[in-house]
Amino acid sequence: MIEVKELRKAFGEHVAVDGVSFEIGQGEVFGLLGPNGAGKTTTIRMLVGLAKPDSGSIQIDGHSDSASARVQRMIGLAPQSISLYDDLTAEENLRFFGGMHRLAKRRLNERVAWSLEVVELTDRRRDFVKTFSGGMKRRLNLAAALVHEPKMLLLDEPTVGVDPQSRNHIFDSIKTLNADGLAVLYTTHYMEEAERLCDRVAIVDHGRLLALDCVDGLIANHGGPAKVRVEFNKAPSGGEPLPAVLDGRQIEFESAEPLVVINRLAGVGGGFAKMEISRPNLEDVFLKLTGHSLRD
Amino acid sequence: MHPVVLIALKDLKQLLRDRVGLFFLVGFPVMIGVFFGFVFGGGNQSGSIHLTVALVNEDPSEYSAKFVEALESGGSVGLVRTNREPALEMVRKGKLAGVIVVPEGFGETAGMMWGGKPATVRVGVDPARKAEAGMLKGLVLEAAGQLVPHRMNRFLSSTNGMAELFDEETLAGGQVGTVLPVEVEGALTNLFESLKQLRKANLVATSRSESSGAMPDMSVVKVEQIDVVRERRNGELAKVRSSWDITFPQAIMWGVLACAAGFAVTIVREQVRGTLLRLQVSSIPRWQVLAGKSLACFISVIFVVLFLIGVGMAFGMRPKEPLLLSLAVVCVASCFVGITMLMAVWGKTEEAVGGAAWAVGMVMSMFGGGMIPLTFMPAFMKSISHISPFKWAILSLEGAIWREFTFAEMLFPCGMLLAIGAGTFAIGHAILKRRLA
Numbered sequence: 001m002i003e004v005k006e007l008r009k010a011f012g013e014h015v016a017v018d019g020v021s022f023e024i025g026q027g028e029v030f031g032l033l034g035p036n037g038a039g040k041t042t043t044i045r046m047l048v049g050l051a052k053p054d055s056g057s058i059q060i061d062g063h064s065d066s067a068s069a070r071v072q073r074m075i076g077l078a079p080q081s082i083s084l085y086d087d088l089t090a091e092e093n094l095r096f097f098g099g100m101h102r103l104a105k106r107r108l109n110e111r112v113a114w115s116l117e118v119v120e121l122t123d124r125r126r127d128f129v130k131t132f133s134g135g136m137k138r139r140l141n142l143a144a145a146l147v148h149e150p151k152m153l154l155l156d157e158p159t160v161g162v163d164p165q166s167r168n169h170i171f172d173s174i175k176t177l178n179a180d181g182l183a184v185l186y187t188t189h190y191m192e193e194a195e196r197l198c199d200r201v202a203i204v205d206h207g208r209l210l211a212l213d214c215v216d217g218l219i220a221n222h223g224g225p226a227k228v229r230v231e232f233n234k235a236p237s238g239g240e241p242l243p244a245v246l247d248g249r250q251i252e253f254e255s256a257e258p259l260v261v262i263n264r265l266a267g268v269g270g271g272f273a274k275m276e277i278s279r280p281n282l283e284d285v286f287l288k289l290t291g292h293s294l295r296d
Numbered sequence: 297m298h299p300v301v302l303i304a305l306k307d308l309k310q311l312l313r314d315r316v317g318l319f320f321l322v323g324f325p326v327m328i329g330v331f332f333g334f335v336f337g338g339g340n341q342s343g344s345i346h347l348t349v350a351l352v353n354e355d356p357s358e359y360s361a362k363f364v365e366a367l368e369s370g371g372s373v374g375l376v377r378t379n380r381e382p383a384l385e386m387v388r389k390g391k392l393a394g395v396i397v398v399p400e401g402f403g404e405t406a407g408m409m410w411g412g413k414p415a416t417v418r419v420g421v422d423p424a425r426k427a428e429a430g431m432l433k434g435l436v437l438e439a440a441g442q443l444v445p446h447r448m449n450r451f452l453s454s455t456n457g458m459a460e461l462f463d464e465e466t467l468a469g470g471q472v473g474t475v476l477p478v479e480v481e482g483a484l485t486n487l488f489e490s491l492k493q494l495r496k497a498n499l500v501a502t503s504r505s506e507s508s509g510a511m512p513d514m515s516v517v518k519v520e521q522i523d524v525v526r527e528r529r530n531g532e533l534a535k536v537r538s539s540w541d542i543t544f545p546q547a548i549m550w551g552v553l554a555c556a557a558g559f560a561v562t563i564v565r566e567q568v569r570g571t572l573l574r575l576q577v578s579s580i581p582r583w584q585v586l587a588g589k590s591l592a593c594f595i596s597v598i599f600v601v602l603f604l605i606g607v608g609m610a611f612g613m614r615p616k617e618p619l620l621l622s623l624a625v626v627c628v629a630s631c632f633v634g635i636t637m638l639m640a641v642w643g644k645t646e647e648a649v650g651g652a653a654w655a656v657g658m659v660m661s662m663f664g665g666g667m668i669p670l671t672f673m674p675a676f677m678k679s680i681s682h683i684s685p686f687k688w689a690i691l692s693l694e695g696a697i698w699r700e701f702t703f704a705e706m707l708f709p710c711g712m713l714l715a716i717g718a719g720t721f722a723i724g725h726a727i728l729k730r731r732l733a
Contacts, residue, residue, distance in 0.1 A: 048577045049577070050576060050577065069579035070579070072577050072578065075577065079573055081570035083573060083574045084569075085310065088309070092306075092309075096306050099297060100299050100579070101579050102579070144574065148578075
């Protein structure tokens with residue numbers, strides 16, 4: 001559905017997006033994971049035709065002009081800022097944005113009702129947006145991107161400043177939409193969200209795409225070994241050599257095959273009092289790839 | 297529904313829900329109109345200002361020349377010498393503050409304090425400049441007063457004065473000259489002449505007192521008021537009915553300014569809050585987004601102007617040319633749609649644009665005569681007023697409400713409004729386009 005090749009965009013000396021390439025298929029949730037300033041929003045702006053790439057190409061459902069009305073009708077954008085009219089009701093907002101895409105009246109009514117249902121705001125449809133909580137506004141922001149029945153959804157940090165309950169609402173909505181075949185581009189700097197939602201994740205930093213794979217693939221290829229910590233009932237008596245120096249009754253080590261090593265440790269005696277295996281996550285992947293944390 | 301109409305309706309709905317905004321849109325201008333209406337209707341003002349007025353001198357006497365000289369020597373008034381019709385036309389169009397007409401026969405009695413019927417000077421003032429009317433009248437009286445010593449000196453130095461006291465036989469026999477020294481003869485001549493004038497004045501005064509019981513008229517000049525509007529059409533049309541005719545165009549412009557400032561803020565608010573971004577990625581062309589916002593601004597300006605005209609009419613304003621008023625309203629609305637677009641790019645936050653819009657609006661109003669009459673301004677400021685849309689807007693509204701502009705006369709101020717509107721819209725649009733790119 002979306003095919004991006006060698007996309008580049010600079011603002012003066014600052015290169016915001018530097019040779020980024022990826023593809024997103026129908027029904028796929030694709031994550032762009034990176035810290036603030038990594039180039040995620042600029043990439044989205046180029047995808048929806050708001051910014052012109054310096055070089056590279058974008059193909060959306062076979063169309064290369066992302067600013068054209070036909071392409072824009074296929075895309076639903078939920079911007080990072082809550083882009084709603086505070087002094088209109090939830091329903092009026094959706095009617096207005098649906099009307100901008102020239103939906104027929106009956107279809108518009110259906111889509112407004114459906115969108116409100118998806119984000120679970122039907123009972124608040126006649127309330128002014130200014131009376132909503134931050135989480136409710138975020139959900140309505142998502143609904144406004146859905147109302148015109150797009151084929152693909154671009155969500156730019158859709159959970160910023162949201163309470164856990166609303167975050168779960170948003171995740172459930174995205175999963176429902178994805179199950180219906182909608183392609184989703186999801187940008188975030190929360191690795192938990194990418195791990196939980198995305199089929200594939202591209203890790204970006206300073207405008208460059210550093211790695212792209214499914215979450216397991218990224219971890220396997222870039223996450224490094226698992227961290228293991230074992231506490232014995234009593235100090236091992238000998239036999240098999242230990243993978244690290246014993247600290248009292250406790251030992252800590254890293255291993256690509258932690259279960260194999262633990263199985264071996266069972267034979268050294270002492271008995272296990274406590275055992276922790278920390279599998280690497282996307283935070284570790286990011287750290288390995290960039291040398292700094294996602295939150296730095 | 298077309299997206300342009302949808303955007304306009306959405307903006308108008310938001311406008312109606314904003315109570316503070318609504319107050320500035322309609323409540324505040326009504327307050328301004330009522331306030332200035334009472335101020336202008338309730339009294340005169342004076343001050344050290346320079347007035348430029350038309351002078352129509354229809355009297356060829358030396359006294360009228362002296363009167364004009366006296367007027368100019370005071371330094372408070374500049375005179376544009378012309379004929380009666382063009383003079384009235386210039387005042388009616390607001391180009392000059394007033395007109396002074398010195399009618400034929402002025403010189404016959406000018407400067408005589410006891411000469412029976414005093415000389416007449418006619419004064420007309422732009423009805424929008426009532427504040428200056430009293431001042432102009434005072435200047436005329438002052439100049440006419442300077443003719444009194446001139447008349448006395450002239451009289452006293454004339455041999456004809458003596459001739460009226462001594463009969464021809466005495467003068468022919470040369471008895472006066474032989475009996476009295478020259479200096480005594482002169483003194484007596486003056487005395488007799490003075491007594492003669494006093495006796496005449498007393499006779500007139502007595503007859504008046506007997507008939508009316510009033511004091512004798514000792515004024516040096518009678519100032520008659522000219523209605524510059526009525527005289528243009530030989531009294532066929534009614535004159536300016538009330539101060540509301542004059543003050544409500546100003547009030548209307550405050551409403552228009554509030555509209556422009558309000559909509560400028562909505563445009564920047566759409567940018568700041570991201571709704572403009574959402575509109576940009578909807579499948580409508582960008583021009584339709586701006587057209588929708590402009591349409592909403594246009595409609596609200598029209599609404600505000602019509603509302604204020606209604607309020608003005610309730611107070612007593614009576615527009616004389618409804619069709620031309622419609623033309624003026626459309627031109628004013630078009631002009632301020634353009635200005636709104638320019639105001640919207642003066643800042644990047646709602647606060648910056650809101651503050652700047654009102655500040656610039658105030659300056660436009662000041663230089664355009666929306667706050668103080670242009671007459672009170674020095675010449676360079678008056679020149680600046682030509683670029684103020686307020687000036688042309690007020691002129692076009694006044695032209696239709698009470699100045700009785702013809703369609704041809706309306707074209708210039710209306711054309712200026714459209715030109716300013718088109719220019720500001722183009723600049724604002726170009727800046728906004730670059731900013732959004």
